[in-house]
Amino acid sequence: MDIALAVHRLQFAFTITFHYLFPQLTMGLALLIVLMKSVALRTGDEHWNEAARFWIRIFAINFVMGVVTGIPMEFQFGTNWAEFSRISGNVIGQTLAMEGVFAFFLESTFLGLLLFGEKRLGPVGHWLAALMVFLGAWISGYFIIATDAFMQHPVGHSITAEGTLVLRSLGALLLNPWAIWQYAHNMLGALITGCFVVAGIGAFYLISGRHEAFGRTFLRVGVSVGVVATILQLYPTGDGQGRMLAEHQPVALAAMEGLFRTESGAPLAIIGQPDVERMRLDNPIVIPRMLSFLTYQRWTSEVKGLDAFPREDWPDNIPLLYYSYHVMVGLGTIFIAVMALAAFLLARGSLFRSRVMLWILMLAIPFPYIANTAGWITAEVGRQPWLIYGIMRTAAGSSVNVSAGNALFTLIGFMGLYTVLAILFLFLVKREIDHGPGSHA
Amino acid sequence: MTDMGTLWFWLVGGMLAAYVILDGYDIGTGIVHLFVARTEGERRLTLRSIGPLWDGNEVWLIASGGTLFFAFPTLYATSFSGFYLPLMMVLWLLVLRGVSIELRNHVDGPIWTPFWDVVFSLASILLAVFFGAALGNVVRGVPFDEAGRFFEPLWTDFRPGVDSGILDWYTVSVGLAALAALAMHGALWVVLKTENPIRERARRIAAGAWWGATVLTAAITIFSMDLQPQIARNLAAHPWGLIFPAVAVLGLIGSFAFNLARREGAAFLSSCAYLAGMIASAAFGIYPNVLPSSTDPALALTVANAAAPVEGLRVGLVWWSVGMTLAVAYSVFVHRRFAAKVTPGAEGY
Secondary structure, eight states: OOHHHHHHHHHHHHHHHHHHHHHHHHHHHHHHHHHHHHHHHHHOOHHHHHHHHHHHHHHHHHHHHHHHHHHHHHHHHHHHOHHHHHHHHHHHHHHHHHIIIIIIHHHHHHHHHHHHOHHHHHHHHHHHHHHHHHHHHHHHHHHHHHHHHHHHSOOSEEEOTTSOEEEOOHHHHHTOHHHHHHHHHHHHHHHHHHHHHHHHHHHHHHHTTSSHHHHHHHHHHHHHHHHHHHHHIIIIIIHHHHHHHHHHOHHHHHHHHTOOSOEETOOEEEEEEEETTTTEEEEEEEETTHHHHHHHSOTTOEEOOGGGSOGGGSOSOHHHHHHHHHHHHHHHHHHHHHHHHHHHHHHHTOGGGOHHHHHHHHHTTTHHHHHHHHHHHHHHHHHTTEEETTTEEGGGTSOTTSOHHHHHHHHHHHHHHHHHHHHHHHHHHHHHHHHOSSOOO | OHHHHHHHHHHHHHHHHHHHHHHHHHHHHHHHHHHHOOSHHHHHHHHHHHTTTHHHHHHHHHHHHHHHHHHOHHHHHHHHHHTHHHHHHHHHHHHHHHHHHHHGGGSOSTTHHHHHHHHHHHHHHHHHHHHHHHHHHHHHOBOOOTTSOOOOOSBSSSOOSTTOOSBOHHHHHHHHHHHHHHHHHHHHHHHHHOOTTHHHHHHHHHHHHHHHHHHHHHHHHHHHHHHOHHHHHHHHHOGGGGHHHHHHHHHHHHHHHHHHTTOHHHHHHHHHHHHHHHHHHHHHHHTTEEEOBSSOGGGOEEHHHHSOOHHHHHHHHHHHHHHHHHHHHHHHHHHHHTOSOOOTTSSOO
């Protein structure tokens, strides 16, 4: 791969990975805040409003980081991926523009009211503001997913004589079956982040013996939503994504499962290191026939291995794809276990006394971030070598007029700036957590 | 094709004008922030005047960029990659500006708040200059190669011409004009939103900035007519186009007169008209080019060769109309919700 292409890829990967750390919490928390405000409205209990206010303060810090790191993303298609933009702009430019027009205006308008307007809006008005922010965030998620889904599985377009893409059917683009499954799976991933953060902070407060009433509330909210979200993430949404891959990107499926050779009754690898040179998994632990069953619902179905596809159509980094996928699934499974156990203890009334479970929940906080990141790496690395599947290869999409030197300058610039943002974010959120719920000076 | 393309030319231009008017007062508030507000309490007030509004205003930039992307994909791709370095710097400045507004009030202390005040102000000043220089580059034209691409270094010899950089004496003058214009615009916003003593300081700064804006506007008008012959050609062929600079001039006069007469709302609206007139004049001046060429004129990007195919533009028009109606409604709603002057002690963040 030439250096300029590598730098363009690395810059996009770095900036989008860092950016998405924030919107996942924004989207997950937005729903949980609406939940808390709903309980407050229903019961009139000021405790729930105070709980919501605490999380709104954290939400605000998280939201601005998401906004400022998000703006470079919209422009980066043009700056670093000009050839891609020239070809596909009329299609994906629409979903990106829709994100701005339909979602961001809604979100930012009502965020101002959420943060500044509680007294003048009254309880119902403030609840509505929270609902609008949630809707804005989740709508924006749909349009971005629809953009990526088009790149993964192009629909609704035609190709002109010059080779550019034209949008023919907005309906087909927005109702792309890949988009629907990807959206459900992605939003649950964000909700899982929200649940583990809320539950984890609740656990922290109980362990440290501070703000215990709020700690219990946060645990109730995080665990009861989390147990549902983690299960739905595996089935039906994880399964749904897998079936999309089997139907439309079988080579990616083979690569991420480490299936080198086509097999009937193909096994599911739980662990094992892929050795692409020798076309094998080292020290594999497998469940026989399980991959065939999961993919085609029959134990004996044939699943295509990498050997069924030309080498130039293989993802260009199979080990990275394999590991990201396995990290995501491994963590996702662990999340179900953690949340199910916590929910069981909560139902029995012993969660708040169970120090081991509280410690697990608190230490679990970073892991949904890892799982969500691993999931996106799986999606994007799995799509390789394609930028637009079957239409344009990644190698053909970057800006040919932007030299490696210029791209490296901006990559270093982003890394430095984002390091500062990360430190600021952690410092400010820690202060909020230390201060805890309750009136703010 | 040209009709659909021309329609979208004006729609995108309109969105960019809306962005300049709206986020322009946020940027302008940043430019004058350290001068109109001297104490901690005053600094909190000027920030509160834009606090609930700046993020929604900035969305106009995202929406404009996205619309440019689908309506003129070739222009989006060619210009964003050609203007790579300054565009990246603008993005970094937007990051710093946004962060400084939101984080400033989180910690009380002699280090934190002055630091973010200065970052807010510096980032706003540089954004005004960069945006102005960007407009200057678009009017002047860029050095296209045979393949229809360009890449401009930040500067070469500071002269416009086939070897130009992003910054030459012309684009810097447009940048300075933008700085003066947005300083005036922001100061008039602060007048509208605050009470004395901040208001009185802002009034005087607005009056001072007005002189800078007027002189520089006259200068860049002369320079632009000289460097971009398309402007004169368009005015000769379509004299109705004079309405745009006329609106700008009337707006400029109004900004001064109404400010003097202490009619705050009218002064600010005049400034909005001035900015709208300037953007529209630039758009009218370069049409049918969307990005003129400083090398071979035949290489310029035009409405015809840079717009997406007509079928794609038609699909876009349907949802865009709905979405932008909603967006305008939200913008009006939130500005009316927070229309009152900011006073100490009122609910804040």
